[in-house]
Amino acid sequence: MLDANLKTQLKAYLEKVTQPFEIVASLDDGAKSQELLALLNDINSLSEKITLNTAGRDARVPSFALVRHDRDVNVRFAGLPMGHEFTSLVLALLQVGGHPSKLSAELIEQIQSLEGEFHFETYYSLSCQNCPDVVQALNLMAVLNPAIRHVAIDGALFQDEVEARQIMSVPSIYLNGEPFGAGRMGVEEILAKLDTGSASRDAEKLKAKSAFDVLVVGGGPAGASAAIYAARKGIRTGVAAERFGGQVLDTMAIENFISVAETEGPKLARALEEHVRQYEVDIMNLQRASKLIPAEREGDLHTVQFDNGGELKAKTVILATGARWREMNVPGEQEYRGRGVAYCPHCDGPLFKGKRVAVIGGGNSGVEAAIDLAGIVAHVTLLEFGEQMRADAVLQNKLRSLPNVTIITMAQTTEVKGDGQKVTGLVYKDRHTDQSHSVELEGIFVQIGLLPNSDWLKGTVELSRFGEIIVDAKGQTSIPGVFGAGDVTTVPYKQIVIAVGEGAKASLSAFDHLIRQS
Known part of the structure; x- marks a missing residue:
């Protein structure tokens, strides 16, 4: 099933498995079951800590579960997790096998503290670049908390379920048999929906933070670039983003980012975040900005308010909130969104x-x-x-x-x-x-096409007739100390490489403003 090169790579990963576990497969005589069996045999041959049991009796065939006999772990794949989901499979093997995740201690504690019974089902497609984030998040949560079960289902292989549940988009997530969410979601987003008190706690955390020298609003290429350039100046830098990576997360193929011959949006987004985290940058994810309150006079602080009731203060602000898909705005579009x-x-x-x-x-x-x-x-x-x-x-x-x-x-x-x-x-x-x-x-x-994410700025910074933030050659907006960068601005040609440059420019301009103001 796996070629020699992939086997070599997978064997190196599986050396990180510390706890023995069993793969329990539910198979029949069909072609897909035989493909899955070949894959599982390959995995079984690469690690002494993994055993294969083909006597499973799950209702979904073909499928397999990863079972730890020393603890209750409920992770299952229904289908053949190749394509974009192969990484999800590898991570699940490692995590069920005892390899620790990179999740923060705070999030791990929050997951382990969840009470109740949570049976998640995620429908994915092998060509979906958004699906792995959901599958990997829920798999990890199921490893960390025995009250959480998760099965990842290849929608193309289980068409009867897709038709019965009227699933028209992936990823589609069900919790205890009821629709839970659709589209890209990470651990933080899922926890925010499960833990209803998390929003108010986040708001209080934001309010308790001291003022930033540079606050970047938005976590796409422009926001990431701005944060890196600010942090390298040794000044207090924060990034508040609705989702780190922005529109890049929804981009499949990227072939014109200079020095990178070919990549995919989610992969580039992860690389951007990893680069930002190399510096002392306070990243605040899942924060949707709702209002900008400019400083009343020079030397005062700007304030950015958020949907959860929190707020942040900063000497300078860089607006890099990007853009979103343009909708048709015709009758029936919203009613049938996700249903065709x-x-x-x-x-x-x-x-x-x-x-x-x-x-x-x-x-x-x-x-x-x-x-x-x-x-x-x-x-x-x-x-x-x-x-x-x-x-x-x-x-x-x-x-x-x-x-x-x-x-x-x-x-x-x-x-x-x-x-x-x-x-x-x-x-x-x-x-x-x-x-x-x-x-x-x-x-x-x-x-x-795209629409700029600038609705929350109406009445504060000057906007073009298309809703873009009007900026000058240095990224300065109509408000002193407030800068703009990326697809949300009037800068022409909405390209990733341009957004990265504009983010750097806005950050350098913000630093210049700070030293001249002081």
């Missing part, structure tokens, strides 16, 4: 195998999505608002060569249709004739 309306073709595409879908948007991201989906689904209809697609010519040529793709230009989507449970179609207006047309389908992938 999706924004990540790489994550959710496999759930629409053999079905009809639409892609909204004819730019590079839309055309790339349509090309990817055409290899999975029965038919793709691409709707472009303008007279012609805006994607690169090579992408357009590739798209037009595919037999199961229909391209409709001058098409304005006006409504998402559904049956109350899932998407059944859409309505678009022909902008030439003003006539409305219906398209029957099961999925809609929206790829129409």
Whole structure:
């Protein structure tokens, strides 16, 4: 199953296993079971502390559980965890085998203190770059607390469950049989939903912090760069982010970040965070900013307030809150979000195998999505608002060569249709004739650009008509001591490499402001 090179790497990892455990597999005579058996045999052969038992009787076949006989551990995979989930499998093997995680002592204590019974089920797809974070977080929580059970389920392999539960996007998380969450979540996010008192405790922690020299709001490439440049100056630096990594976490392939030939968004986001943590930077995750209160006069402190009621003070502030997917804002879109309306073709595409879908948007991201989906689904209809697609010519040529793709230009989507449970179609207006047309389908992938995350700044810093923070050549906003960087600003060309440079520039400008002010 595994090639020689991968076996060598895995054997080196499994040497870190300190406690013996058993892999209990539930198999049948099917092809997928045989593939899984080959994988488990390979794993079993690489460590003396791992034994394989093929007499499992789980209802989901193929599946396997990782069992420690000296303690209660409930970690299971239903399906063949390859692709993006292979890392989740390796981590689970190590953690069940006694290798400690890098989680902070505070979070470990919070997990172990949870009381009750928590049976989690996570539906994933092998092409989803968001799913491993959820799978790995819940697996680790199940290792740390015997009251927590977790099974990671390949949605493409267990289609009956996916259909029965009307799952249209991954990762989809169920707790004790009821929907718990959807989309990327880490340990902190999951704990915040389970531990209802955590928000108020976080708010008090924020209020108790002393003022920062530089407070960066946002944890994407611009925010990470700004934090590193500030910390290297030896000044007190903090980063408050809704989720560290930002929009990069939702980006699949990155091929134009200078010096890095090819990578993936989540991998780059982890590298950014690891780099920031090499310095004395106070990282405050899961903090959604709600209001900026500028200093009343020179020398006073700026205040940033957050949704949980907490607040932070700083001599200078760098706004790097990035952008989010632009929505169509048509009837039915919100109602059927996650039930046929999706924004990540790489994550959710496999759930629409053999079905009809639409892609909204004819730019590079839309055309790339349509090309990817055409290899999975029965038919793709691409709707472009303008007279012609805006994607690169090579992408357009590739798209037009595919037999199961229909391209409709001058098409304005006006409504998402559904049956109350899932998407059944859409309505678009022909902008030439003003006539409305219906398209029957099961999925809609929206790829129409980004919106700046600046709603919370209205009435404070000056914004452009598009909602971007207006900055000068040094990243200075309309408020002295407040700077902007990255996709949330008026700087053209929303690219990762540009955001990194703008973050560094804003940080250097903030430092210059500090020394001149003092």
